[in-house]
Amino acid sequence: MSIQVEHIHKTFGSFVALDAVSLDFPSGALTALLGPSGCGKTTLLRVIAGLERADSGRVVLAGEDASDTHVRQRRVGFVFQHYALFRHMTVFENVAFGLRVKPRRERPHEAEIRARVMRLLELVQLAPLADRFPSQLSGGQRQRIALARALAVEPKVLLLDEPFGALDAQVRKELRRWLRRLHDELHITSVFVTHDQEEALEVADQVVLMNRGRVEQQGTPIEVYEQPATPFVYGFLGAVNTFHGRIEGAHLRVGAATLAHGQDQFALDGEAVAFARPHELMIVTDPDHADGIAASVVRILSFGASTRVELDSLTPEPDSALPVHYEVILPREQIQALKLVEGQRVRLVPTRIRVFQGQAA
């Protein structure tokens, strides 16, 4: 079932948590809400759940306006970052809770409750632990129980708040793959909040990038990674090299150097910022090469199949005492062919560059 939010506005005192957010979460998809802490992603999730009330705007669940529906009646499954399991209940009772609190005429029979809970525990592969208490489980197991508990009431949508945030790296990776598989089985419309770009890109069908209470971009993982819509998205997803300069016709002037930007939509010359990923920069060893930015090699880090080269620009930014730092990733063979040494002066030439005019990164 689909979720739409329309013009959601939410403030906490003078802090604007959500600023006119409108989004359409496709039915049956797994969507990641991604952004730095304080960007409003958790608030948005809680507004959708009905745990937080928006100052203005609408939440539409399965085509119906749910803005005034209490969280109790919204039938959303919510999974908390710190699990929020009921400590005094067994795993079984935790999962059964949502069924037991139903009004008498809707409540399933004891036998059916038992069957349903056990089915869910098998789904999350924890059936043997039904009689344990939450304190006897590992973090990853607790999170799976929390998920089973949320699914027990057959929610229309599933909302997960930083579901892997409290787990260590190894368990995180496993649980991530497991959540993806589970979603492929159930196809329930799901939204999860994360600040981990790798997690969002690996697990989700759709990624929504948020910053300072606004949506920066929505799209598939490939779209947002390959075609970032704003400087923020460029900077937030993956490593990136930043160039501050001026548009001069078909070129971007960065200090003494000029770079061809290959974009023709700039009507006016003026201040601009450009981005290139580490693999989108070429290293030219000829110091007299006309194009590119003069830099010196600081460190060469060779691990695995690719090599990372760290460089400093030779012309410092006007308002900064520190040299601008660049990062280039090249296949190992290419590095060996270049025969780079630390301290060597080179020029950096982008193979692909994306320029944003009149915007700060």
Next chain:
Amino acid sequence: MAVAAALNERPDARRYEANAATRESPWIRRLILGTALIFFALFLLMPLIAVFVEALRKGWFTYITALADPDALAAVRLTLLIAAIAVPLNLVFGVAAAWSIAKFEFRGKRFLTTLIDLPFSVSPVIAGLIFVLLFGAHGWFGAWLFERDIKIIFAVPELVLATVFVTFPFVARELIPLMEAQGREEEEAAVVLGANGFQILWRVTLPNIKWGLLYGVILCNARAMGEFGAVSVVSGHIRGLTNTLPLHVEILYNEYQFAAAFAVASLLALLALVTLGLKSLVEWKAAQHAATDA
């Protein structure tokens, strides 16, 4: 305990009232709040107000006369004297007990902590009784003391002993959880830097526990000055000699000098209010301290 607890900042109640999942319907809220406030007024606020109203019922002159009475002044002096002996004794003990329990591991630690709390669960009357049994005329040491003409029962030493007993755990039980929460890293760092035991205590530990210590001392002092049951048993009620302020209140009251009894009582009630004020201040300071540390 309270200062250790104050280290967690107190959340604003508004977040509960703004949250759909944690808020009650308005009439349930009114019912709970109304009942709680009536209960509070009936059992706490009104007795407190009654003390001051009754004290001033016969006017300021009677009030001042009652307080300026020589017996009343003697009672004030004795009460101060007892507190001045009992509180430092329990303070030194509290620091020693907390140091050994919070900073070291040894068998029987939990049991020792329970023993320290023991005087709180003993009726004050029994606290008085045990010292009568020890030092009274028919007590274990009674005859021996009588022969040497040493007066402990119905005299100041016994009042001090009884007071030390009933206020025994106050400082220790405040410091133990606080020092346990702080761990021993800072002290170990001081050892590594070459500090000796006294320097560690004076320069590292005491500054860290000062609010908890103060808190314990404030409560200990309030109880020491206000104790009634235990001192009532051991005092013998000798006016001007073994009468503390609470005992003086009782004597006046039993002689139907109600205004005078309440006048002296109002002094103790003021002491209680000052105690509560200081206690809140210390809690606030400790919380502020914790907030700036974080």
Next chain:
Amino acid sequence: MTHPMPVPFGAAPRFAPIRQTRVLPGFPLALGYTLVYLSLMVLIPLSAVFIKSASLSWPEFWAIVSNPRVVATYRLSFGAALLAAAINAVFGLMLAWALVRYEFPGKKLIDALVDLPFALPTAVAGIALTALYAGNGWIGSLLEPLGIKVAFTPLGVLVALVFIGLPFVVRTVQPILEDLETELEEAAASLGASRRQTFTRVLLPVLLPALLTGFALAFARAVGEYGSVIFIAGNIPMVSEITPLIIITKLEQYDYVGATAVAVVMLIFSFIMLLAINLLQAWSAKRTGRNR
């Protein structure tokens, strides 16, 4: 510690160290001082009660502690204390709830005044409550026409015991309530539980150990309470006489043995309560996932 106190070697084996290498100084001195002071001030004096009562034969002991007038005081002391603790459990929970969950004017002041029974000398509380609940008092004069007499009746004892037990429940429940993550209630609500179901199935089980601990503390304190009760009780034998008063009465008659026998009964009760409270707190710590 710089206190020049000798270390008692006799006490060493029981408190033998687990780790032999101690980095921090002063352990033998601090522990030694603690044990000596504890023994001198608390343990040896308390043992006097048991040693003294040992001079009685069992039938003599039994005759004293089962005397009808003494038994009547148990009934009143324990009954009123139990009832007062129950009243405090219910209303103390409400007060703690209001202090944590609601904003209202004067909240900080009320929060501070909850500890009044800890700070106010019991004799002062006793005469103040008597003045309030006597026939001509503010509250007593309202109740008298209804045929309810409080002062100088067992009901007066109950009122005094509610007063002195009030902070215990509030102060044990309040921190647990403050630490409770709102996620628990949010989870319950998102699973469709009503507010009442959330309270009875999620919150109450979590608060229960603290509530019971507060109840037990209030009960233990109330049973031994003396100062605030004797003024309002009227102290009529067989009707409104409390157990601590019996001890005092016997002492005033120089009946040391009789006083001691009754004291032993009360002490045994106190030790049982202390054990119960310790167990409750351990359970509470486990339930709420806190470490002591």
